Amino acid sequence: MPVITSSRVLDLRFPTSATMDGSDAMNPDGDYSTAYVILETDTPGLCGYGLTFTIGRGNDVCVLIAERFAAKLVGRDVAGLANGGMARFYRELVNDSQWRWLGPEKGAVQLSIAAVLNAIWDLMARHAGMPVWELLSTMPPQALVDACDFRYLGDAITPDEAVAMLKALAPTRADRIAELRRTGYPAYTTSPGWLGYPDQKMRRLVREAVAGGFRAVKLKVGARLEDDIRRLGIAREELGPDRGLMIDCNQVWEVDQAISWVRELAQFRPRWIEEPTSPDDIAGHRKVRDGLAGTGVGIATGEHVQNRIMFKQLLQGGAIDYCQIDSCRVASINEIVPILLMAAKFGVPVCPHAGGVGLCEYVQHLSIFDYVCVSASLENRMIEYVDHLHEHFLAPVVISGGAYQVPTQPGYSIEIFPATMSQYRYPDGESWAESKPTPASSAIFAR
């Protein structure tokens, strides 16, 4: 019976702002970062790893919160977590009334809870000797639903309904697993489209994406309309008429502005506009969707949607055409599974947000589970792919022919190399220590 003996949380930051990787209209200079949780057990070789993703300043806040929560795991036994204890621990964190005041269920606290819960799912999957997608796909429907949070969802979906949905697809799971093992899960790439890239670099990268078998590409837009028109023209030229093109303005527009701006870009036939305005503006997304009716451009959002209650309203309100879950924004699988079930019930395809650091590694498990157990469809579904920072993971994603290959190693694919930890640890890792003095009161603004 392995028992958790220690918890540690590291502040790792990658200086991505130096190359404009990740640049968009809202986030010109992110340093991709992570609060990285390590749970050790008394069983040699058995650890759990989990992370949450941020883009630099504030990462230490997530580290602080995650440390508090992870420390509560010390002394718990792993089999007990798998056997109902995970659900109880989830409620202990999310419903702690004092912490809840800082949310509830949103922002820094929710991001930090995700890091800790992600580590528990990794640990349970390693203990079971399975990748996380397989652990989820073999859990009895009632046990999985019991681990999930359906609070405040009662007017959209009930736990009993969820169990029935999962049971209905159980008999055919093996067929879909076999299919994905042959074909992989379709991907699109955002790697060519960062706003800070010059046209020539963007053209070359789109061409490479096409050559690599990707059937769709996403471009950042929203800074200057004439730039967007020129850049989308180049991308469409390279993609040809049939491959998919998506656009993403990262929340920079007002509601009415989103409609008029995207109408100017509709000539390039984007499949969706992502984050057209504030992620909190459910009614605004619905207005944008209505305003773009007839253009063929769908509405996508989710990477900043704070919890299942907001997703419920986006789905109930007919505000989105694509649901973009994030593996760290909401409270891990315990909150993501209800979102996948609601999306399936409302007929909205899930295309997860990825990129950052480790997000591709995570969301592949979620989309595979979605196909195998929840939606049973690949129609209009793709996982985002970005080609940076994978070299830091022991078992990174494998992309082939524009598709994610099914992970085979036990766990949630997120273990980071020790060399990465020593180099990118903030502020004392080799990549940070030399150039950056860090006075106590303003360390985080040092860059």
Place this chain on the structure above:
Amino acid sequence: MPVITSSRVLDLRFPTSATMDGSDAMNPDGDYSTAYVILETDTPGLCGYGLTFTIGRGNDVCVLIAERFAAKLVGRDVAGLANGGMARFYRELVNDSQWRWLGPEKGAVQLSIAAVLNAIWDLMARHAGMPVWELLSTMPPQALVDACDFRYLGDAITPDEAVAMLKALAPTRADRIAELRRTGYPAYTTSPGWLGYPDQKMRRLVREAVAGGFRAVKLKVGARLEDDIRRLGIAREELGPDRGLMIDCNQVWEVDQAISWVRELAQFRPRWIEEPTSPDDIAGHRKVRDGLAGTGVGIATGEHVQNRIMFKQLLQGGAIDYCQIDSCRVASINEIVPILLMAAKFGVPVCPHAGGVGLCEYVQHLSIFDYVCVSASLENRMIEYVDHLHEHFLAPVVISGGAYQVPTQPGYSIEIFPATMSQYRYPDGESWAESKPTPASSAIFAR
């Protein structure tokens, strides 16, 4: 020209859980706490004080974030802040793209921004020799609007519209100020109604509230229906038929449950049900409102509404009858003024959330400004009042005849006595240090 020379942020916590003060169906044992900001200047006697409110664990997270932001103020001159610099600093904080990832504009970061901005408003008002309500009421409408955040509100209200609204009421401001100086601003009290109080204590406190001139009282509900029925019966008996009775379940219900539960309580004629379900569920509030149509019970929410974008939708969607702004949940006056303006435009009265520690001191300024400059109405408007922890403030609220008396001292009424700081500083103040060993990894769970 005074210049800010230092910033400090203190973690102050009051052990309110010991007496069940503040207990409700969601928050059974809060320890009222504050991240308390002190800005010192090079002018003797001129400082700025600001706080954000939490209920215990996690308060140190707000301290950490507020320290980072407050440190950026050192070296800035106070007159420059008053003269457009405040608006620039607001945008610098709220739009910092790396920090924004932890929100955007919500949760722990937004609470912490409020503490720092509240301190700046206090400092500017002290420098001007006025209470904050008066500073706001004498700022030229354009200057006030320029300091405010109208981003993402364009489909509900524009800055030009806001200026026109403020200008229209400017000629009659003096009349309303004179009126409030005579009558005070109406208050209701929540002091009798905490869920942990026995019936006899509650009855006595309601009776005392009536004797003290309060025209309305609020009770916590939502744990057990039969308890609610009994307690509301007692309260209505003491209040008589004409005084107001409000109820608050602090988010514990599902949407459908809220409707059926409140229908059982409608016999006691509550004026509103507060926080009937998740504060994120805009559509849910609208459903509850529709479900209670004809009962006479209105819908109130706001103390956990994370930002102006959510308030916009609550107002646009006809989801609330009472708008309960909070002085620390959103980004201070810069975000609150647009909410007041939207509420006035949509015809919804503002009844601020107060209690906690310092919230009464803050919101009196906001409601006075609302009456003088924005709504010009007292109809269906009251400020919440709770009678604890005021003794820690140098210039606490003055309640007389069930009404808040207009503050006369310069600033935002939030300066705390030095003796309070040494006694309640966490974890080393006298109220905490003796009984609580605080090992590094779990200090915050020590209680």
